[in-house]
Amino acid sequence: MSDAPLRMGFAGANAERGWARDAHFPALSALPGLAIHAVSARTQEIADGAAEAFGAAKAYADSLEMARDPEVDVVAVTVKVPEHRAIVLAALEAGKHVYCEWPLAVDLAETEELAAAARRAGTHVAIGLQGGNAVAVRHASKLVREGAIGRPLTLRVVSSTAGWGAIAPPHYAYLQDRRNGATLATIAGGHTVAMVEAVVGAYEEVSARNSILRGRVEIAGTGEIVERTCADHMLIHGRHVGGCVSSVEITAGENTPLRFELRGTEGTLEIRGHHPGGYQCGDLTVVTSPASEPQPVSSLVGLEGAAINVGQLHADFAGDILNGTRTVPDFEVAVRLTRLLDAIETASAEGRSIPLADYQREAS
Template sequence: MTGAPLRIGFAGANAERGWARDAHIPALKALPGLVIHAVSARTREIADQAASAFGAARAYDNSLDLARDPEIDVVAVTVKVPEHRAIVLAALQAGKHVYCEWPLARDTAEAEELAEAAHKAGVHVAIGLQGANSLAVRHASRLVHEGAIGRPLNLRVVSATAGWGAIAPPHYAYLQDRRNGATLATIAGGHTLAMAAAVIGPFVEVGACNSILRDRVEIAGTGELVERTCADHLLIHGRHAGGCVSSIEIVSGDGMPLRFELQGTEGKLEITGRHPGGYQCAALTVTGPPGSEPQPSSDLQGLEGAAINVAELYRRFEQDIRSGNRTVADFDMAVKLHRLLDAIEVASGEGHNVRPYDIETER
């Protein structure tokens, strides 16, 4: 691919811990068409340390200043969800392309605002649904759409994460408060729902039972107990556009393997993987029916864990920016996923099935 490398500015960099360090930075180092140009953090000291560790030319203690830097082409938003809105809007107003981590926003109304701003800006945006964009999930989707298992009949998923258990580290205390928009439902649930929709099509009807099984959470190392106001277990059943039905369980406080089993009229397809942070954080394997096309291998070398799927998403996003195509999940897709989560919340609270597009119509 021709052209100078696209310069990335990271809002939310930390050399000692965090998603940017573990996933974004190694992913970008495997992609010659992208370069880390600037970082921001909540203090100048943390920003300077991150710039030194990641090889960035500039460091900011204000992410809004980073978003407006004229030498940055793409702003990557990897801060906490409540901080997404201000940084994304600043980047769009400055004409930057934006890669924002999922969840896009604290709620659907805020997500709709950001999607509208992206349309007005006319730039490329990507939402960090790297699991649904992974080579394995795209391969599974291709097999299904090419008829490898016949007509999809039923899908069973168990998707687990070690988060939202009985104990949380101090920097994850905010994940227990549903008002912050970063919950088991939005993070593990959103990623899992996106995977299901990518393989068998969009949900047209959902029912759910969302539960808070532990209403107090210990903050590690402090003995403090905080209230959990978000669900820590989800049971979702749905019907999809092609008639396939699904049952999806989102399990917290557990590192069990992903279970994704799709039965069709002519065969069965499975996706397997394991990572304590959730299925989207590591390599996945597709097992199709006998004689089906094998899963392609990535040509990106030296990547492991969380960086694997993030690198694939960055690669496609770069291709979109350079070609003018729009193939990656964008803020419009994020809005649809936020609305689906709203429908699941309504279904659980009211005890009946809900059509996600009815939620959309009411807005």
């Protein structure tokens, strides 16, 4: 095993704003096994600024060129969702390992295409479901599997995000159009149901009500009003393998603490967290009513906010690459989660309960 750090190339780097600046680059400061080698952005000026700010040796105005750079080992894709496909395919064709932000693609067909490309490439891939991979969520899953609260009976979740409110910043205007694949349902909804399934098991059946409560959105500082075509509120009722039933509410335009309350035959388990961007962006804590094994302490010290769980996913992904293991959520997980979200959308549109086994067969 080489002691040299894995050289990373970031598609979507910007020193002024963005998810890479807020989450990925602070996280890498705690990970000596990873090095920022290259960055790309929509202009050379932005790329040069990012390279200077984050210490990259190379800066590209073309993300596809960066993805093919022979000196890059891992490509991290942090651009807007409609741009994922081309960069991921270029990186896989060049034999790179790929970390791609969630959602993987704009729809199921593209998601399946990228998963198939990853299988052909044989390299390591990770999908950015950092909330479901968080230390606290994995600990909660372990406690439930080991019977710490007995058999899970009911789960109540309220998961909020400040996004998709009455006003959106200009760089988030594209989030209002469901055709772009980056919506409340895919982002807040996807992260939340991934956490739910990680703790209480896969959904067997779902019913849902997805609603657009604010159909017109003001773009801050511009006076522009755009139509919102994606849901800004979700109610999901489900039955899980093992019999647990769940109620999940996804709320938009709110900055309230996560509510994750699981009742079992022998006690209760809660996951607590609070971040305006959604639970997946912050620190999480597990609390149980019976005495239980304490939550492990993360080895990544000094990280705050959005960098906490992203850093853990980067660390686990790097470990997989170096050790030949496959532990982190990958593109196959992205396919399954995308199918689940499609089933939730169908359940809402058709006003019926969807058996997931049947839906998964129909989708495949």
